[in-house]
Amino acid sequence: MSLIRIEHVDKSYASRHGTISIMQDVSFTVKDSDFLAIVGPSGCGKSTLLRLIQGLDRPSAGRIYFQDRPVDRVCKKMAMVFQSFALYPWLTVSQNVAFGLEALGWPEERIGPQVERYVSVTGLDGFQEAFPRELSGGMRQRVGLARALAVEPAVLLMDEPFSALDPLTAENLREEVLQLWRDPQLPPDAVLLVSHNIEEAIELADRVIVLSRRPGHILAEVEVTLPRPRDRKSAAFYELTDRVYSLITAGGQSLATAPAPEGAGRSGEAL
Amino acid sequence: MAKDEGTRPVVPAHLPNCSRGSALAGRPGPPAGCRKLLRWPSARWAAGIYVAVPLIFGGSLAATTGLSLGGLAGYLPQASLDTAYSFLRMLAAYALSLGFSLAYGYYAATHRSGERVMIPILDILQSVPILGFFPFALLFFADATPGSWIGPNFASVFLIFTSMAWNMVFGVYESLKTLPADLKEAADTFGLGGSLRFRRVLFPATVNRLVYNSVLSWTAGWFFLVEAEIFSTGRSPLPGIGSYLSLAASQHHGEEFLAGLVVLVTLIAFLDFAVWRPLGHWAERFRYDQAPAGEGGELTPTRDTSGRFRRAASYVTRGVRTGVTRIRTPLVQLAAIGGRSGRRPSERRRSLTYYATLGAILVVGWLLLIAIVVGVFDALTGPISGPVRHLIFEVPTAMGVSVVRVVVAYLLCLAIALPLAIQFARSRRASRLGLPVIEVVASFPATALFPVIVFELIPYLSAEGAAVLMLMTGMMWYLFFNVLSGIRSLPPDLEEAARSYGLTGRRFLRRVLLPGIFPALVTGSITAFGGGWNTLIVAEYLSVGGGGTGQSLSVLGIGQLIDIATELGQPGNPLMAVALLTLVATVIAINELIWKPLYRRAVTQYRYD
Amino acid sequence: MSPERSVPTTYPKCNPTEMLGLLVLLNSHKGSEDVALLADDLDLEIDEILPSLEYAEVLQLVKVTEGRATFTDLGKRLVQGTIRDRKGIIREQLRRTTLFRTLLRALDNSPDHCLSDEQLGQIVSFTTAPADEAVQNIVNWGRYADLFRYDAGQHRLVAVLTPASGRTGGNRPPPTGGPTSRGGGPVTEPRSARGRPASETTEPPPSGVVPVLA
Secondary structure, eight states: OEEEEEEEEEEEEEETTEEEEEEEEEEEEEETTOEEEEEOOTTSSHHHHHHHHHTSSOOSEEEEEETTEEOOSOOTTEEEEOTTOOOOTTSOHHHHHHHHHHHTTOOHHHHHHHHHHHHHHTTOTTOTTOOGGGSOHHHHHHHHHHHHHHTOOSEEEEESTTTTSOHHHHHHHHHHHHHHHHOTTSSOSEEEEEESBHHHHHHHOSEEEEEOSSSBOEEEEEEOOOOSSOOTTSHHHHHHHHHHHHHHHHHHSOGGGOOOSTTOSOTTOBO | OTTTTTOOOSSOSSOTTTSSOOTTSSSOOOOTHHHHHHHHHHHHHHHHHHHHHHHHHHHHHHHHHTOOHHHHHHHHHHHHHHHHHHHHHHHHHHHHHHHHHHHHHHHHHHOHHHHHHHHHHHHHHHHSOGGGGHHHHHHHHHHHSTTOSHHHHHHHHHHHHHHHHHHHHHHHHHHHHSSOHHHHHHHHHTTOOHHHHIIIIIHHHHHHHHHHHHHHHHHHHHHHHHHHHHHHTTTSOOOSHHHHHHHHHHTTOHHHHHHHHHHHHHHHHHHIIIIIHHHHHHHGGGOOTTOOOOSSOOSOOOOOGGGHHHHHHHHHHHHHHHHHHTOOOHHHHHHHHHHOOSSOOOHHHHHHHHHHHHHHHHHHHHHHHHHHHHHHHHHHHOSOOHHHHHHHHHHHHHHHHHHHHHHHHHHHHHHHHHHHHHHHHHOHHHHHHHHHHHHHHHHSOGGGGHHHIIIIIHHHHHHHHHHHHHHHHHHHHHHHHHHHHHHHTSOHHHHHHHHHTTOOHHHHIIIIIHHHHHHHHHHHHHHHHHHHHHHHHHHSEEEESOGGGOEEEEOSSHHHHHHHHHHHOGGGHHHHHHHHHHHHHHHHHHIIIIIHHHHHHHHHHSOOO | OOOOOSOOSOOOOOOHHHHHHHHHHHHHTTTEEEHHHHHHHTTOOHHHHHHHHHHHHHTTSEEEETTEEEEOHHHHHHHHSOHHHHHHHHHHHHHHSHHHHHHHHHHHHSTTSEEEHHHHHHHTTTOOSOHHHHHHHHHHHHHHTTSEEEETTTTEEEEOBOTTTOOBSOSSOOSSSSSOOSTTSOOOOOGGGTTSOHHHHHSOOOOSSSOOOO
């Protein structure tokens, strides 16, 4: 069954120089227990799309449905993880994790155990009373993750969650996110990841949606069936990244000057 | 927005005392562990200063006039009572300011339409010498409640409020405006709204600035409180420490005067140690402007509360900066329209027409206003009496003299502040020992000493000298703390480069240091001039004590005319109106024509990033 | 490629999350890989992964021979475990290091079960790394492993007291890691180290990172 349905969504902004079209005619669905990644060059509206899906922003045209109901306000069954972590420096780790629960109006006595649980599954034990500024980037993003998971969302939205981290920490966090998502006892049914890093998308996701340059439209939807953990150096992996990469480079050019798909540069690199 | 202006914060992100020494400091800073060690001696040192300064002062006074401790003690109860009155006024004004700044700042930051009107208004209010309106407010409130204690109290609370509120409003407004977008968005994604949003996100975001700005607000508040009370002695006396001090001074009661000082200093020291220092420490956690890009995170948030003055000064400065860069006052907009020509002329010519137009508009507007005021009074209350009319004609001269006086005081302040700040930035030792002294001295309202200046120093300094001295007390600190911060935030490599090329001495000063601190110098100057205008009212005309024992200081100036108008009462109204309008117009003109262009140049030309 | 096994003069800066990242990376290379190729996979220079590798070695999660990193049994178990399991293993392994044993003992012995930054700085004073950084690094690891708390306001370590013994060193039973002694007690042989020469496991880990304190 489809969890989220995105139908012919356009988004444009009025600016001093006329309207700027961010994306055009984007349609896809997110199924239960999907791990979906959206990749594309910068400025293709990936992050905007994420915000449209949660209802933080309205599409200029088209509809977005969550569980067959149109999204017309901020959907509390989804939770967002931010590139910049977006932690409140004046709240402790526990208070940051409790943030969403408070917004949902949970009673105090239920918030405590829930926070403890998600602090623990994300490996934050011992940091409950710490303030974000005391934490390293990796631990901060774990707080962001715990905060999002604590509200037990149906969909976890991740906006470039690993790109502010050092490579090793990012590697670790990617694996942990997978682990959490695969744990049937833990909330998110589906994960929607926005990334500019094609390797990252293919390493994590079941399906990768490839967006073109602005105005963003869907170039392709790529299924990834490689077994996990995925070896980035394997031939199959390499082939997939290459395909996505050449899709994007080709999609960015006008058709008249279509480039040779062969040797379209190294695959898998961040765009 | 402070960030995206491309200007550096006036105070470096990490207070530089220990962790990050500027290269101007002779050697690299000691490791983090010493922070703690530094903190306490500096606090103890500060406490010592609180005791030492009045003791030395009192001692020298006692030596000359022959005082006794017993006599002094006898006056303590009365002094305490009067200080308590003053303190209550301060509390009332602070509560008002806090409520006002939260409401006003919050509304301006969250409603675009409100912002467009509210922030320019605020900018004008903060640059206008509010104290000039005090005589007017005093008359107004006194007339509203004749013979009652309410009127003068209202007037003085109102005055203190005006000295406290603006920078706090700017603090609230800016902290909400500069709150990182992702923090707001995170609150959106979790659907956090209403009072919870205010409690968890918006209010905490303002706490840091509010606390630091409050420190400065209280300092300014004491200054104005004492000033207001001194001013009102002999008119509608306000029981309080200011009137107590001025009465004591007028009767040459050294013991009585000292008792007052002791109580006032004790109270200020108590507030500093029991309220502001702990509060400043606590407020550290509410900072969001310097989340360190953490690989190990920041285990050691700054605990150096003794930097709070510099921080506060920088925050206030940022308020000024907002005023300068974000806000186009209607006047400037008007001039911009006037200066616009069909084709795009060269930059220089454009700015020439621009300034010519602006100047013309100002002069014409000012003359028109005076004419209107005179006309209105003529029409409404009958012809203006001869002497008043004569005084009105003196207004332009008086204004000119006042401007010169403020400039002289400013230059003197600069001559002291610049070398001092350089010395402090260069030597860790000097700054460790000297800064607490300066902070303590700066937090003491210099106005409390004005009666002494009038009674004891005029013979030595002449009236003119005393006036300038008083002006300096109102301007000094803004300049000093800003310059110091400017020097400290100078990138060490700039200085190193200069040294490696052998640039030293005066050339170093001219080529590196002064350009480097230029933005800080300009903002410091703007605030210092603001302080100067406010001090004018008492610096140019101070009548202390009543009856035969009273003595007064009176030098020609716009402040003097405003005071004379107050003393004249009803017939003086036209003079008051004209003088006030002139003062306000001049201040705005100087801000718009000198400081703001200079500041824009400072941030475009002299920034380093 | 293998880091020096002598007493180090530096205490490399590394976060637990980085070391875990390295282990995850090694896992995706089937548990054994040339160090240079590991680094290459993430487009890193070798010296950028060396600190993590050094920690992994000291904690006996990885063995490096001739420039090739290979999981130990414990390391293998760690990457197969949950986030919580991993934390437990790291806690147990950290506790075996000389440095943390010294630290925990010092915490235990201090009257209020606290250590100030200065005291901590003295304990790690063997390193040439800036005192600030070394302290911060150690605090990071200890906190991550839940061996002690850190009170950033007071700048001091605070012991985690176990209700039963009043001793320091973690407040919940380790999820994995075999029979272990509670804080500071004699080191028992870790399960992972089975098959190793006994002499090596009863000694504090011969490490490039954790020094033998004089």
